[in-house]
Amino acid sequence: TQLLEQSPQFLSIQEGENLTVYCNSSSVFSSLQWYRQEPGEGPVLLVTVVTGGEVKKLKRLTFQFGDARKDSSLHITAAQPGDTGLYLCAGGYTGNQFYFGTGTSLTVIP
Amino acid sequence: ETGVTQSPTHLIKTRGQQVTLRCSSQSGHNTVSWYQQALGQGPQFIFQYYREEENGRGNFPPRFSGLQFPNYSSELNVNALELDDSALYLCASSLAGTVLSTFGSGTRLTVV
Numbered sequence: 001t002q003l004l005e006q007s008p009q010f011l012s013i014q015e016g017e018n019l020t021v022y023c024n025s026s027s028v029f030s031s032l033q034w035y036r037q038e039p040g041e042g043p044v045l046l047v048t049v050v051t052g053g054e055v056k057k058l059k060r061l062t063f064q065f066g067d068a069r070k071d072s073s074l075h076i077t078a079a080q081p082g083d084t085g086l087y088l089c090a091g092g093y094t095g096n097q098f099y100f101g102t103g104t105s106l107t108v109i110p
Numbered sequence: 111e112t113g114v115t116q117s118p119t120h121l122i123k124t125r126g127q128q129v130t131l132r133c134s135s136q137s138g139h140n141t142v143s144w145y146q147q148a149l150g151q152g153p154q155f156i157f158q159y160y161r162e163e164e165n166g167r168g169n170f171p172p173r174f175s176g177l178q179f180p181n182y183s184s185e186l187n188v189n190a191l192e193l194d195d196s197a198l199y200l201c202a203s204s205l206a207g208t209v210l211s212t213f214g215s216g217t218r219l220t221v222v
Binding site (some may be wrong): 099 | 114143145150151152153154155158166168200202209210211212213214215216
């Protein structure tokens with residue numbers, strides 16, 4: 001059972017398009033992380049957000065934590081083929097115990 | 111600074127057998143968490159070890175057990191393997207009190 005639901009589950013877009021991935025839960029988290037995972041590899045941390053309403057930018061990626069700390073979004077501007085991968089959100093409680101979302105598989109077509 | 115190392119990378123076992131997976135944590139990290147990732151799904155938290163003791167557990171049966179050693183490395187043991195145990199097993203290390211985790215590349219376990 002996944003505590004966090006991500007949408008969409010699959011996304012295929014053309015290079016240069018924008019996209020948003022959503023991560024929703026009924027639970028309140030002390031922090032929320034976004035990861036990108038490539039086939040055969042472990043997840044790689046992109047960002048950690050800890051404050052409700054917090055917005056963080058990482059080049060073309062914008063992450064937002066919901067005011068109630070139950071949801072988050074990841075927006076990618078002008079997607080590139082190198083952005084292809086599985087995007088995972090993970091909600092954290094105390095002690096670095098994280099519960100992952102269902103994942104969004106992104107394919108960016110050149 | 112070395113990252114998280116997991117071994118073996120791939121493993122095939124028969125239903126009913128036992129398996130041990132190993133994880134060396136990143137230098138400076140003292141906490142290790144284990145996750146199970148089934149194909150097409152997000153990782154599921156199995157348990158976490160800190161100071162050689164279990165420090166939190168997800169919804170996994172007792173046949174999933176672990177150890178942490180004084181050098182902070184860790185083992186995941188699974189007894190009485192079932193077909194549904196086939197998955198990518200991920201280890202993540204972190205420093206207690208921080209939210210930054212580093213994942214290994216995982217062990218792909220196939221149960222036949």
